[in-house]
Amino acid sequence: MRQQITDIKINSHTSGEADECLFEYLHSEMVNYALNKSCKNKEGEEELSRLEWMGFSVGYRIIERLTREWNRFKDELDMIKFICTDFWSSLYHKQIDNLRTNHHGVYVLQDNSFRLLNKVGANSNKQYLQESPRLLAFTCGLLRGSLANLGIISTVNAEISTLPSCKFHVQVQRI
Amino acid sequence: MTIHNLYIFSKNGTLLYYAEWNRLNKSGITKAEEAKLMYGMLFSIKSFVSKISPLDPKEGFLYYKTSKYTLHYFETPSGLKFVLNTDNVTQNARELLQQLYREVYLEYVVKNPLCQLNEPIQSELFKLKVDELFKKSPLFLSRSI
Numbered sequence: 566m567r568q569q570i571t572d573i574k575i576n577s578h579t580s581g582e583a584d585e586c587l588f589e590y591l592h593s594e595m596v597n598y599a600l601n602k603s604c605k606n607k608e609g610e611e612e613l614s615r616l617e618w619m620g621f622s623v624g625y626r627i628i629e630r631l632t633r634e635w636n637r638f639k640d641e642l643d644m645i646k647f648i649c650t651d652f653w654s655s656l657y658h659k660q661i662d663n664l665r666t667n668h669h670g671v672y673v674l675q676d677n678s679f680r681l682l683n684k685v686g687a688n689s690n691k692q693y694l695q696e697s698p699r700l701l702a703f704t705c706g707l708l709r710g711s712l713a714n715l716g717i718i719s720t721v722n723a724e725i726s727t728l729p730s731c732k733f734h735v736q737v738q739r740i
Numbered sequence: 741m742t743i744h745n746l747y748i749f750s751k752n753g754t755l756l757y758y759a760e761w762n763r764l765n766k767s768g769i770t771k772a773e774e775a776k777l778m779y780g781m782l783f784s785i786k787s788f789v790s791k792i793s794p795l796d797p798k799e800g801f802l803y804y805k806t807s808k809y810t811l812h813y814f815e816t817p818s819g820l821k822f823v824l825n826t827d828n829v830t831q832n833a834r835e836l837l838q839q840l841y842r843e844v845y846l847e848y849v850v851k852n853p854l855c856q857l858n859e860p861i862q863s864e865l866f867k868l869k870v871d872e873l874f875k876k877s878p879l880f881l882s883r884s885i
Contacts, residue, residue, distance in 0.1 A: 586851060593853030684851040685865065692864045693854050700853065 585658070592681060595619065596699050613702035620706020621713070628711040631655060641737065644715050645672050652711065657681075670737035674708075677730040686728030697725055701733075708733060741879050743833075744809060744825040746870070748845070750858045751819030753779045757861045759870060761880070782813065782821065802834070816841060830879050844869045 596616060603612035631652060638644045649661035653676075663675040681700045686693050701723035709721045712735070722734045745760035755775035767774050782801075789801045803812045805828060814822040814837035822837040848866040849855045855863055874880050 589851055589853075596853060684848055685854055685863075687865050687868065690864050690868075692862075696854050 589681065592700075592703060595703065599702075600699065613699060616699070616702040617706035617709075620703040620708075621710035622706075623703075624707035624710025624712075625714045626710075627656075627707075628652075628714045632715075638715070641670075641717060642666070644712070644717065645674075645735070648708065648711065649674060656707075670739060672735040672737075674733040674735065675730065676733075679729055679731045682725070682729035682731060690728060694725065694728065697728060698723065701725070701731060705733065708735060712737075741830045742827045743830070743874055743877075743880050744827070746825075746840075746874075747775065747778060747821075747823040748861075749775075749779055749782075749821040749823070752858070753783070754858060755779070755860065756820075756858075757866075757870070759867070759874075761874065778823065779821075782823065812837060814838060814841070820845070826879065833879060836874075836877055836879060840870065840873060844873055 599613065599616040599619075603615060632647075635647070638647065645664065645666070649664050653659065653661050657676075657680040659676075659678070659680070661674045662677045663673075665673045665675075679701075681704070682697060685697055685700070705721040705723050709719055712719050712721075718738045720736045720738065722736075724732045724734065726732075742762050744763050746758065747755065748757040750756050753776075755772070758771060758775065769777075785804070786801050790797050800815075801813055803810055805811075808828070809825050810828050810830065810833070812824045812826065812833040814824075814834055816822075820841070822841060824833050824837055826833050844866065848863060848869055849861055850857070852863055852865075855861065855866075861867075
């Protein structure tokens with residue numbers, strides 16, 4: 566973990582307000598687009614697989630760039646740690662607040678103030694709780710895609726109990 | 741120094757948000773009607789000011805003052821209108837309105853993907869932040885008149 570991703574660090578220092586919100590606006594338009602394109606399925610749940618797939622391809626590509634200065638990872642936990650620290654801070658300008666694992670392929674990544682949610686609601690505020698899962702589908706895909714390129718096949722789910730904190734459950738699939 | 745109430749109007753005159761803190765005299769009409777009257781008056785004042793001005797009116801209408809209260813007006817280039825009623829000794833209300841626009845409206849309405857623009861603001865977080873901003877402002881000293 567000694568090596569730093571130099572150009573990412575420089576970028577995050579010089580990044581002004583504009584380039585940060587560009588991603589946020591684009592993301593919210595992607596969510597709207599994906600929801601418009603798909604009809605709701607039988608249970609009335611929103612169809613978010615397209616969004617998840619977009620995230621997957623972005624994550625798959627992004628990991629090439631983020632890891633180019635790195636040595637090989639020791640093991641799975643090392644990769645997850647990389648995701649929690651450098652990956653997350655280069656994308657969301659903060660690190661994952663809490664990482665838990667059962668050491669059998671289940672990881673829970675908790676972010677107490679997730680960037681795509683912290684403008685939507687604050688604690689003890691139930692408003693928008695229904696709608697906010699759609700803002701996490703892209704990030705779920707992002708996680709799954711980047712892990713896939715590191716050689717971990719997984720499924721990723723997200724869970725929100727109180728805004729703006731959320732948990733990502735990563736379940737590694739053993740073959 | 742006291743802040744009475746706040747209106748936010750969209751470009752085409754929809755009342756986006758209304759909040760009041762120390763308002764003793766009620767208008768006696770519904771909030772929707774009151775908002776229409778308010779917007780109509782502001783619209784008239786704006787065009788009056790720009791017509792009657794002997795010089796190039798750079799910022800146009802800024803505020804008016806009666807014997808009891810002052811109405812501060814701040815309009816963004818996009819046509820969003822912030823209206824704040826305070827008592828007559830309050831200063832720098834314009835800066836407060838700019839701060840409201842920059843730090844609360846932009847952050848919690850424009851950057852909230854679940855908020856529709858140009859429709860009345862529903863977000864609870866926005867309401868909370870507006871209240872917070874005004875209550876921590878030095879202009880806000882609730883005092884019975």
